[in-house]
Amino acid sequence: MSDQVVTRFAPSPTGYLHIGGGRTALFNWLFARGRGGKFLLRIEDTDRERSTPEATAAILKGLTWLGLDWDGEVVSQFARKDRHAEVAHQMLDRGTAYKCFSTAAEIEAFREAEKARGVSYPVFLSPWRDADPATYPDAPYVIRMKAPRAGQTVIRDTVQGDVTIQNATLDDMIVLRSDGTPTYMLAVVVDDHDMGVTHVIRGDDHLNNAARQQIVYDAMGWTVPVWAHIPLIHGPDGKKLSKRHGATGVEEYQAMGYPAAGMRNYLTRLGWAHGDAEIFSSEEAMKMFSLEGIGRAPARLDFKKLENTCGHHISMMPDAALLQELEAFLAAAGQPALTDSQRGLLSRALYCVKDRAKTFPELVEKARFALISRPVVPDEAAAKSLDAVSRGILKSLTPRLQNASWTKDALESILTDVAAEHGMGFGKLAGPLRAALAGRSATPSVFDMMLVIGRDETIARLEEASA
């Protein structure tokens, strides 16, 4: 018997990867990876009407972008339908399930009638539960689990605590549909058991389901996994996160230019805490992560904090990795790829822009000075600082830069000297320089810009601006 941790993420492929699903996957991943366990991926595609291969691809893509790698092959739940049916029949043999010949129309009619009578929660009690097989008609049937009618089922949840459900409120869930396909309630249990899942970490929208699933575990004599039902993510207004809040799919976050490491960090802290830890790598998160640290209340998405977290990660990232992810972002956002020379320039510029950007678009904007080619067209604010006097000063500057030693210290002393000669502080000179070098009024340090683009380009831009 191995006590290795096995977790899984089990999305249904009906759309893109929701940010909440991404966080669920992240928690499962952190928990497994931090304990030397396995993190498995299963696609819950038993609903043939709604499942699409495109959605599956989108989900895998989202997980991959987030950097959540799974162990082994992706399991298709639908592909295991024969195994599910086998278990349903074993339940039949064990007497923990029965054939029910009630039609959908009959059940619907029953519910309507009960509601009309004022029964708020009509629990359908199948007349076939204890019927004599001799009376079975030759008709389609479903297999229902024989759930206990009395007593209670207790879910021992690591996050929510002990949750007690009265069995009387549970009906005999269908485990196998009349067409022989399994329902979710059966399939999850069979798959989790067969895959050796030890910890079920999922959204708390499944909390009530856990009671029914536990009944299936008991019916088969299987070990119940450790439950951990985590609260959902809400929009900034506290309502369930939906389209109208903006981004709900993880690919939208990628397109907005958030680095994956920052995303992971932010999402980890959303609904989970470990003392005062705020900014950390995924490796550190794995060491700290525990189910006990998960909060019980739904958390709201805060884009400001997301940005702040991402800013820390951008500045911490090694240049090579940063450049690589930036290029992936450009591709994902449908922007033109970098040319070889732009890539070279950008990697030289990173050191002076990475501390000032929170997202990739911001990083590109800050590094604009390095990527543009002449003529440098100043924007309105920059144009204002390029008056006649300033242009004259810039012109007088170029000869002195010709022979200057191209270091920050040397440049600084030349420029402060020039400014002094014109009876001004360096601050006065910095504006025109920015305008000439970058065409903007807000840029990285002028010295850094000169260092990055080099002597020839610097002089060319100054001459152009002062012409």
Next chain:
RNA sequence: GGCCCGUUCGUCUAUCGGUUAGGACACCAGGUUUUCAACCUGGGAAGAGGGGUUCGACUCCCCUACGGGCUGCCA
């Protein structure tokens, strides 16, 4: 409607009966500066409401309010 879960600064959270209720983001003020960002210093800011239990409750129990989830031959 019924059942289940939740509720600490605006937001994410720490606290696991005894704290001036801590941190982070955001915000405000000041500083630094070569613009922006960053950074530094300081500031305002919270236990939903009401009952208990206890020498003592944010912490335990009950009620109310509010929010969320579930209530399918969906997952």
